[in-house]
Amino acid sequence: MATVDRISYEHDHGSPPIPVTSTQGHDNMHPKKQVTFGQGTIVLFDEVEEYVTERLRKTSISDNVDDTPPIAPEDTYHLCSEYNENEQPGSRVRFCQIGSQPGELHNATDVGIMGNGDLVVTDMICNKLKLFTSYGVVGTVYAADEVSEPWGTTDIGTEKIAVTSRRSQSVVIMCKTWGNVVRRFGHGFFKSPCGITTVGDNAVIVTDDVANRVSVHDVTGGKVVAYIGQQLQFKNPRYVAVSANGNIIVSDSGNHSIKVFDRNRNFVRSFGKYGRDDGCFKFPHGVCTDNRNNILVADQYNNRVSVFDELGRFSCHIVTSVHGVYHPHGVALTSDLRLCITVGDMTPNRLLIYQLERIETGTGES
Incomplete structure (x- = not known):
């Protein structure tokens, strides 16, 4: 029996959320809230029941956050859960053998959003790109000999997508x-x-x-336009995103931090350090942003997706292992606030989709 969660988070004039956690602890949650997944499972999460929790202990994050306070302005964070497979057709898909079906996921290193709102997942071992709707319905599969070990992908408009191919470099x-x-x-x-x-x-x-480098390329000819962060010492930079205000966010995985640059590629700040505390990371992977410039980070070995405001101040862990998130890799947020994450115990062989919801401060409405 799989459960389905709706996450609600609240903003006040652009401020990101602060979490609340169960007063009895997650281990004492009712069994119906437990999440179980099999290999190759795609799950859509949706709402029903709300439980109130106490606020997480506030802890400081890395000292290199430009003298800003360690915790973002407070807002309320609610978690509701329920799942009814009969009322959510197509929201959960199971597969028999790895690689035997179009929607099967073997090593889903990244998830991106196409211009029409569909999701494209790179399956590195299967050498394929697989499309899903944001409701988890299986769509097209792209396979080409030239795309060997695809890692990440992005929509570049004009009916084209760009894919990083690890083996062909x-x-x-x-x-x-x-x-x-x-x-x-x-x-x-x-x-x-x-x-x-x-x-x-x-x-x-x-x-x-491997080259520990972040570069900008013209997609027409592939020419190197610029380098980002040459004055810094990247260590295994894995994922990159651009926020609504033009900031460039890089997950500097080996340094357990996030590096932020402005639209002119000037270094702005770094936040995070190795550890389990709030605001810390253990090999951060996927990054994405919402339309208020909040930064969502897939914290791989802490088994969670954390939210920070644009100044790098910790806000909350929006989903964790309690919600079925183990070793998250790619992360994306759709325009209708569906949080999409590729996860897996050994390799990321599942795509999880959570419905997020903002509750504006002072309105009393969800």
Whole structure:
């Protein structure tokens, strides 16, 4: 029996949420709130029952957050849960054998959002890109010999997507309609390209976790436009995102921190350090942002997705292992606030989708 959760979080004039946790502790939750998943399972989470919890202990984060307070302004965070498979057709899909069905996930390193709102998941071991709706319904599968060990992907408009190919050490441009390869670039430049995101009208940012480099490329010819953070010492930079205000967010995984740069690629701040406390990380992976510039981080070995405001101040752990999140890799947030995460005990072989909801302060409405 799988459960389904709706997460609600509240903002006050752009401030991100602060969590509340069960006064009895998660281990004492009613059994119906427990989450169980099998391999290759896709689960859609939705709402029903609310339980109130006490606020998490406030702890300081890394000292390098530009002298800002360690905790974001307070808001209320609610967690509700229920799951009824009969009323949610297509929201959960099970598969028999790894790789035997279009929607099967074997090593889903990243999840991205297409221009039409569909999700595209890179399955590195299967050498495929797999599309789902944000409700977990299986769609198209892209497979091409030129896309070997795809890690990350981004929509670059004009019916094309860009994919990082680890084995070919390049970025591959593919046609959305037919799935054919249009062109590729970067072979001989990249050592291990992984994270990728679109910036501007005609460029992508790519992280290379072996070369320890973050670079900007023109998608037409693949020319290197600029480097990001050359004055810093990256260690296994894995994922990258661009916020609504143009800031560039990089998960500096080996340094257990998040690096933030402005739209002109100037270093702004770094936040996080190794540990389990609030605001700490153990090899952060996927990053994404919402339309209020809050930063969501997949904290891989702490088994959680954490939220920070744009100043790097810790807000909350929006989902954790209690909600079925183990070793999160890719993370994305749709325009209708569906939080999409690839997870798995050994390899990320599941896609979890949580429905988020904002409750505006002072309105009393959800």
